Amino acid sequence: MLCLGIDLSSSSKRASTLAFINGGGRLDQMDAFKEYQELLSVLDSYRPDVVAIGAPLGLPLGLDCLEEDCPCTPVNNHKGRKGEVELARMGIGCFYTGKRSIIKNQIYRGVKFRKDLTQRGYEVIEVYPYATKIKVFGDGIPPKSRPESLVHLREHLPKLVPGTECYADELNHDKCDAVLTAYTGYLHLRGETDTLGIPEEWMISIPRLQR
Ligand SMILES: [Zn+2]
Numbered sequence: 001m002l003c004l005g006i007d008l009s010s011s012s013k014r015a016s017t018l019a020f021i022n023g024g025g026r027l028d029q030m031d032a033f034k035e036y037q038e039l040l041s042v043l044d045s046y047r048p049d050v051v052a053i054g055a056p057l058g059l060p061l062g063l064d065c066l067e068e069d070c071p072c073t074p075v076n077n078h079k080g081r082k083g084e085v086e087l088a089r090m091g092i093g094c095f096y097t098g099k100r101s102i103i104k105n106q107i108y109r110g111v112k113f114r115k116d117l118t119q120r121g122y123e124v125i126e127v128y129p130y131a132t133k134i135k136v137f138g139d140g141i142p143p144k145s146r147p148e149s150l151v152h153l154r155e156h157l158p159k160l161v162p163g164t165e166c167y168a169d170e171l172n173h174d175k176c177d178a179v180l181t182a183y184t185g186y187l188h189l190r191g192e193t194d195t196l197g198i199p200e201e202w203m204i205s206i207p208r209l210q211r
Contacts, residue, residue: 001189002028004048005127005182006039007174008055008113010105018042019178021186027163027179036113043122050123052185054177055110056081056097057126058202066097066104074098083197083204091139092131097201114202125188125205129180135207136160136183144173 001023009016016039018031033039043051059066062075078085080096087094097107110126117124133141137156142148153176158165161183167175187193188205195203 002046002048003050003052003182003185003189004043004046005052005178005180005185006054007129007178007181008053008106008110009174010103010109012036017174017178019175019182020046020048021161021179021182025161025183025186027161027167027182030167030175030178036116039113043117043120048122048185050125050185050189051117052125052127052181052188052205053110053113054127054129054181056095056103056107056202057110057114057124058097058197058200059107059111060097061198061200063099066099066101066107068099081197081201083195083201086196087128087131087204087206092128092134094128094130125185125193126202127181127184128204128206129177129184131204131206132180132184149173150176 003021005019007017012034015032015034020028022028031042033042060074060076060081062073064072080098084094084096095101095103101107114124142152154168154171157176157179161179164179184205187207192208193205194208195205197203
């Protein structure tokens with residue numbers, strides 16, 4: 001069993017980070033790519049059982065694009081996607097996917113990758129690494145903007161995903177997010193995730209809620 005987690009950048013000009021977690025829940029290796037073709041050749045060599053992407057992979061119902069001068073309009077009566085509303089209700093703040101989004105390029109890229117990889121037969125799931133972080137570490141974690149955030153992750157991530165300690169010195173936020181995203185893919189394959197939202201907008205996978 002092999003899970004790939006992708007911390008997706010907004011364009012091929014900036015590297016996206018890859019993390020591989022094996023069936024034992026251990027971080028096998030980390031990698032990076034810029035062009036989509038590079039990702040495809042990595043996928044060809046490793047054939048992961050799940051590809052977890054840490055970016056929105058769908059648009060709100062009614063939208064066919066995110067352009068403000070296009071007449072397409074959301075048909076739901078809330079901001080963003082249903083899954084994002086559900087996250088907010090759980091106290092997990094997130095970006096709402098919509099025409100005013102500040103991560104438009106990343107969303108377009110995520111949707112494109114998801115459609116193409118699904119067609120190629122890969123199981124693709126959407127992950128919000130911040131939600132995973134809160135579900136597994138609690139909401140007392142230092143915010144990403146603070147230097148303590150990385151100190152905290154360098155200390156705690158290896159307990160969650162053994163093997164991460166080998167990368168401790170180079171762990172930046174992108175790498176931590178890739179590991180958290182791959183870890184969510186690992187939980188997904190074990191049947192230990194819940195999904196938020198509706199399929200038409202693409203669902204968000206989070207570690208299973210305590211019941
Ligand atoms: Zn449109």
